[in-house]
Amino acid sequence: xxxxxxxxxxxxxxxxxxxxxFGKLDPxxxxxxxxxxxxxxxxxxxxxxxxxxxxxxxxxxxxxxxxSTASASLMTEALKGKPVAEFERLFAAFHHMATADMEExxxxxxxxxxxxxxxxxxxxxxxxxxxxCWHTLKAAIEDKAEPxxxx
Amino acid sequence: xxxxxxxxxxxxxxxxxxxxxxxxVYLDNAATTQKxxxxxxxxxxxxxxxxxxxxxxxxxxxxxxxxxYEATRDTIRSFFHAASTKxxxxxxxTTDSINLVASAWGSANVQAGDEIxxxxxxxxxxxxxxxxxxxxxxxxxxxxxxxxxxxxDLETYANLLSERTKLVGIVHMSNALGxxxxxxxxxxxxxxxxxKVLIDGAQAAAHVPVDMQALDIDFYVTSAHxxxxxxxxxxxxxxxxxxxxxxxxxxxxxxxxxxTFEKTQYNDLPHKFEAGTPNIAGVIGFxxxxxxxxxxxxxxxxxxxxxxxxxxxxLAQAFTGLRQIGTAKDKACVLSFVLDGVHPHDLGTILDxxxxxxxxxxxxxxxxxxxxxxxxxxxxxxxxxxxxxxxxALFAALTKARDMFA
Numbered sequence: 001x002x003x004x005x006x007x008x009x010x011x012x013x014x015x016x017x018x019x020x021x022f023g024k025l026d027p028x029x030x031x032x033x034x035x036x037x038x039x040x041x042x043x044x045x046x047x048x049x050x051x052x053x054x055x056x057x058x059x060x061x062x063x064x065x066x067x068s069t070a071s072a073s074l075m076t077e078a079l080k081g082k083p084v085a086e087f088e089r090l091f092a093a094f095h096h097m098a099t100a101d102m103e104e105x106x107x108x109x110x111x112x113x114x115x116x117x118x119x120x121x122x123x124x125x126x127x128x129x130x131x132x133c134w135h136t137l138k139a140a141i142e143d144k145a146e147p148x149x150x151x
Numbered sequence: 152x153x154x155x156x157x158x159x160x161x162x163x164x165x166x167x168x169x170x171x172x173x174x175x176v177y178l179d180n181a182a183t184t185q186k187x188x189x190x191x192x193x194x195x196x197x198x199x200x201x202x203x204x205x206x207x208x209x210x211x212x213x214x215x216x217x218x219x220y221e222a223t224r225d226t227i228r229s230f231f232h233a234a235s236t237k238x239x240x241x242x243x244x245t246t247d248s249i250n251l252v253a254s255a256w257g258s259a260n261v262q263a264g265d266e267i268x269x270x271x272x273x274x275x276x277x278x279x280x281x282x283x284x285x286x287x288x289x290x291x292x293x294x295x296x297x298x299x300x301x302x303x304d305l306e307t308y309a310n311l312l313s314e315r316t317k318l319v320g321i322v323h324m325s326n327a328l329g330x331x332x333x334x335x336x337x338x339x340x341x342x343x344x345x346x347k348v349l350i351d352g353a354q355a356a357a358h359v360p361v362d363m364q365a366l367d368i369d370f371y372v373t374s375a376h377x378x379x380x381x382x383x384x385x386x387x388x389x390x391x392x393x394x395x396x397x398x399x400x401x402x403x404x405x406x407x408x409x410x411t412f413e414k415t416q417y418n419d420l421p422h423k424f425e426a427g428t429p430n431i432a433g434v435i436g437f438x439x440x441x442x443x444x445x446x447x448x449x450x451x452x453x454x455x456x457x458x459x460x461x462x463x464x465x466l467a468q469a470f471t472g473l474r475q476i477g478t479a480k481d482k483a484c485v486l487s488f489v490l491d492g493v494h495p496h497d498l499g500t501i502l503d504x505x506x507x508x509x510x511x512x513x514x515x516x517x518x519x520x521x522x523x524x525x526x527x528x529x530x531x532x533x534x535x536x537x538x539x540x541x542x543x544a545l546f547a548a549l550t551k552a553r554d555m556f557a
Contacts, residue, residue, distance in 0.1 A: 004504045008497070008555055016556070017492075039496040040513055040526030063526055065494035066556070123500055 007119035007126070008066065015070035020077050025059040034062075034136030034148035036128055041068045045136050053084045060133065067117070067126050072133035074114055084141060090114070091134050098127050154451040160536050162187040162443075173506030176541040181326045181354060181485055181532030182510055183376045186440070190380060193439035197432045204428055206405060220431055223438030224421070230441050231371060232362040233388050237420040240394070241434050244385035245353040246276040248372035249320075251387055251424065252349055253280035255400040256370075260347075261317050263289030268311055268346070269320040270295040270303055271522060272328055275515045277320050277351045290317070297522065301328040301477040309340060316346040323355035327516040327530070328477030329460075329485030331359065335366055342367065347393070353377055353385075357534075358456060358483050360449040363388055375433065380440030384433030387424070394420050401426040452535055456484050459533050463542045470546060472553060476519075476528045487514075487530045490549065492556045495529040501555065505548035507541075 025031075025046030034043040041064035048057040058080050060072045075094075079087055093110040097118050100106075106118035120130045136148045160166055163185045168175050177185060197219070203212035205220050224236045233239055242248045261267065267281045271294055285292045293311055296304045303321075312319075319341040324331050334350055341348045352361060352373040363371060370393075374385040399406055399417055403426035409416040417423050444452070463486050467473055472491035490498060499511035510530045513520045520527060531545055 004501055004555075007500070013556060038512060039494075040520065042526070065496035067497070126496075126500060129496065 007123055009116050009119070011074075011113070011116045012066060012070040015073040016066040019060075019069050019073040021059045021073065021080065023059050023061055025057055028057070028059075030140045030143060032136050032140035032144060032148060034132050034139070036064070036068065036132050037149060038125075039065055039068070039129060041065060041129060041132055043068065043072060043133055043136050045072070045133065045140050047137070047140050049084060049141070055079050055082055055084060055087065058137075064132070065126075065129050067120060067129040068132050071117055071130045074117070075133050075137065078112060078114055079137075087137065087141065091138065094134055095131065097121070098130055154447070154455050156455075156536075156538065159447070160538075162189070163536050164188060164191070166536060170506040170508075171504050174544075176505075176507040176537075176544045178531040178533065178537065178541065178545060179508045179510050180534035180537075181377070181514075181530065183382065184357060184379050184534055185536070186381070187379055187443050189443055190436050190439045194381065194432050194436045197435050202432070205431055206422075216431055216435075219435045219438070220429075223434050223441075226438045226441050227386055227388070230445065231356075231388050232364050234364060235391055237391050238363070238388055238394065240387040240389070240421045240424045241429050242372075242385045242387055243383055243430070244374040244376070245351060245372050248370075248385055248387035249276055249349065249351065250280045251400045252370050252372070252389075253284045255397045255424075256347075256393065257281075257284040257288065257318075259396070259398055261285075261288045261290045264315065265290040265317045266293050266313070266315045267291070267318050267320065268293045268295060268308075268316050268341075270322065270332070271297045272301065272303070272325040272330060272516065272519055273320065273322050274326055274351065274353065275517070276353075277322060277349075278518070281318075281320060294518075295321075300479050301325065301330045301482075301519075302479045303330075303332055303337075305333070305337070308337065312340060312344045312346065314344055316341065316344055318347050318349060320349045320351065322351040322353075323361075324352075324358065324483060324485075325477065325516070325519075326354045326485070326532075327514040327519045327528070328479065328487055329482035329532075330477060330479035331355065331481045331483055333481070334368075338367055354485075357444060358452065369393060375437035375440060378437075378440050379443055380437040381430075381433040384430045384437050386437075391420065394424070399423055399426070403427045405429075447535065453483075455535060456533060459537055459539070459542065460484060460486070462539050463531065463533065463545070466542065466546050470549065473549070476523050476525065484533045485530060486532070487528045489525050489528055490553060493552050495527040497556075498529045498549070498552050501552040502545070502548045505544070505551065507545050507548045509545070 028046040030047040043062040058076045097106045106115040108115045201215040203216045205217040224239045295308045347369040349370040356373040357378040371388045376382040406426040476487040495511035
């Protein structure tokens with residue numbers, strides 16, 4: 001059985017208390033909003049993608065639970081300065097980790113620091129908290145006008 | 152009546168289990184209460200011995216099912232002091248009951264220029280059906296404000312009432328705040344301008360007595376599952392004259408006397424509003440639940456629940472970083488709060504691992520969250536079977552959560 005400590009690892013607590021890349025990005029050429037009506041999580045993600053398809057800058061703001069805040073913070077850290085193709089690869093890996101079988105260990109090579117969130121799969125009601133930022137970022141990259149909702 | 156906590160706890164089999172190796176502490180009673188053995192046994196007995204469709208069967212099982220179903224109607228009439236069983240309509244629950252009134256009564260009585268008055272602390276189920284009615288009819292929805300304690304502003308209420316007000320919809324007890332609203336005076340004020348009143352009793356009916364006639368209530372609605380009964384069944388209790396004048400809600404079997412392709416003659420009350428095969432087992436189980444409440448008695452229930460809330464409130468006030476949401480003078484059973492540095496949703500998860508079941512979220516009352524400028528609250532809600540030791544377990548788990556994020 002996963003313990004609470006597996007979900008609320010020190011890294012997650014740290015990113016909750018001092019989220020990285022927090023705030024509004026101005027100027028930005030992509031942005032999107034995400035909501036998790038279940039928890040009341042609200043997220044706004046801002047991006048600056050350059051002509052070479054590199055995520056030059058990425059920031060987020062909003063309010064949410066520890067898991068959603070830490071997940072967004074870790075995501076922005078992982079993607080800053082990376083090509084958009086890297087987002088697609090990481091999103092796929094992250095989504096797989098969050099919904100994989102309990103026994104399957106996270107692919108730390110593919111995920112890096114993001115693997116600390118693998119504990120969410122033991123807490124089904126919390127998976128949406130961890131994936132909200134990823135869905136919102138996807139909407140921002142694709143310039144979706146409608147806010148993302150997790151349900 | 153004396154209150155024997157140990158014997159009450161023994162009546163609820165679900166309470167006696169462990170969650171993640173800790174004794175279950177069930178403090179989500181405002182969402183749904185647990186079911187006593189007598190309700191479980193009643194449902195089982197019905198399906199094992201009496202299951203049949205009601206009202207038109209001439210065989211023994213149908214007669215038994217009909218008798219028990221209709222006996223519950225009388226149990227409910229007497230529990231809520233309604234004037235007649237014709238005033239007791241079975242529904243799928245509070246939400247269904249409100250939609251019935253908004254749809255059937257609303258379509259016949261509310262027009263453009265009219266006003267519907269609800270309060271700021273309503274559950275979404277007592278907001279949205281009225282919004283929908285206003286959209287259809289061109290009427291206007293108005294809101295009675297509340298203060299920081301979570302009490303309705305009665306002065307503004309008096310000013311909002313006018314001859315344009317067709318209906319006032321008020322929650323008897325707020326599920327998000329615990330506030331018990333002063334419905335007696337509010338009903339009298341509404342009647343003085345000719346408005347009808349709907350009281351949402353989903354949260355209140357298991358905790359405080361209701362006298363339809365003494366309070367002169369036009370519509371009272373509640374759900375069985377918050378009163379130790381089954382899910383999927385509830386009741387609309389309304390004055391006979393109002394129900395007689397209302398068009399039917401849904402058409403179908405049981406709500407008719409005679410059907411031809413040219414014309415249908417509707418059935419008499421209460422059947423006019425009970426189209427289709429109802430939740431027969433659920434209704435009969437509801438009857439058992441009401442009798443269970445009666446066997447304890449409201450005097451004992453209210454005294455015990457006040458004691459428990461006072462105990463929990465005292466611990467809450469002493470808990471560093473905890474802010475109570477809802478501190479009305481007259482409240483019951485609900486401790487809603489936020490904790491500095493820990494999001495309610497994280498609290499819910501952390502407490503669950505300690506065996507403590509609470510609710511985190513907007514409690515289907517988003518305008519209440521907007522009022523207090525919080526995205527969500529954590530809510531512990533108490534019932535007759537909860538103990539002081541369980542309240543201690545709640546606060547021990549909260550300490551753990553606070554330390555984790557310290």
